[in-house]
Amino acid sequence: MPITIYNTLTRTKEPFEPLVAGKVGIYLCGPTVYKPSHIGHAVGPIIFDAVKRYLTFRGYQVTWVVNVTDVDDKLIDEARGQKTTIRELAARVEADYLDAMKKLHVDGIDVMPRASECMGDIIGVIRTLVDKGAAYVADGDVYFDVTSDPDYGKLSNRSIEDQAGQRALHGGQKRNPNDFALWKAAKPGEPEEVKFDSPWGKGRPGWHIECSAMSMKVFGPSLDIHGGGMDLIFPHHENEIAQSESANDAPFAKYWMHNGLTRFNTKKVSKSDTDPEAVRALKRMTLHNLLAEFSPELIRFFVLSTHYRRPIEFSDEELAGKKKGLDTFYRLFERVERITGQSAYAAADKAQLAKPSRDASEPSRDREGAGSGTRLDPVADFIRAMDDDFNTAAAIATLFDAASEVNATIEREKWEKAADDGAKAILLQMTGGVIRLARLLGLFLEPASAHSGGGDDMVDSVMRILIDLRAHCRKKKDFEAADLIRNRLTELGITLEDRADGTGWRKG
């Protein structure tokens, strides 16, 4: 079984076959940098980062493009409101976005073009469209003529007739209400920095054209996968298709992948929401604030715990629940390190992940039940999950299964008390395998520090004293005093764990 992808264009799951064998081009619509990015803006990058990691693992050479839209009406308004320049605003918001991407370990982006730096390419596409009669000029504006495109509406499944009369005509220059601006003539009073020269006079590009131009710049007329949020299907992606295919007379994107939107209190998280509660929620859900409050890995884990096409409901309760699940892995890694004296992460660097075999998509559970009942093959299960339209939720479930398997083995073999070199090797291999798989999702890339307290020498030392003191009390069977110490620490959010090899502690 090959990898399958749900294609919005056909509304079916299709076998994945790249245009050029072994190579994959991906374009994801990135942010318009006028306001701080929120959690919703991280969903696409996190998913596609995992997609790229996985496709790379499956042997493809992937090129991933995410654009930055830094020329837009909203930037003009926002910059004016903040009494700053568009360039300064865009640079500031973009830096904030990139910082978040870095923290989230979205590090697979290969090219990040800015609209303002691709003006020549954009104008070139518009010129082609005008020359071909697919676009017309009106008072310095240029509009795409949707009637020139016979299959306009194929992505969103809308016909031009359905739309007629549904949308107010803007500016009165359009021949058809569905026509959209490729180029907007500069208006008096607009800042000079958004007035670009063009064959039609000074102005700036419309919203949709920059994605077509930037995609074409990197990939040429056609690319493999184009992604974005579901809210972009219409009009944005519909218009991208119209422009690109009219300009090139070639199919634009082979597969369209759309991720579900992030919700809060069942409502979509939207920049334009003016409801006071929504505004407050949105402010909290900026990536900047969220990453100050929660670990990037938790955010990533949270996002990938749901299949990408489904909406994600954001809430503190859910995040807290996911954190407990994530902690299971951290504890396992620490446990293995305690037993073996070696880092599980380091073991993962060395571990070999079995190459996916032809039968990788076969179920791993041995129904013959040869002796010991069910046997797990985490790698095959993981691959099967990911091959099925990048089902990260199912893939994560296989990680939990694999982690339980390791813990159960430790219990069964009593390795916590004594483990010889052979046991240690097995343990490191199993755990390393879990980490290797998780890394295909961008998880556990590096040792997560401070999961079990630590980091502060003074705190460590004081804790050592308290733990030694409590051990002393326990030895004398003075459990009242021992429990007092533990209870007081619990009140501070510190948990003690008495294990075979001594007492450990952690925050939370």
Added chain:
RNA sequence: GGCGGCGUACCCAAGUGGACCAAGGGGACGGAUUGCAAAUCCGUUAUUCGUCGGUUCGAAUCCGACCGCCGCCUCCA
């Protein structure tokens, strides 16, 4: 009005015709372990998948109707 999505246990969530008397996580409850806890392990927690019909040897999965929720059609990841 047009287009699209969703409704699976207490919560989150995978599964979209036979491996399902339905993964995985959180929670809860038993047991092992522990001085007691914590952690971990073992087990229990949906004969049922919004409701009602239909197709089929067989449906959570397909079809129809209905109920509820959400998104797009103006800016949005």
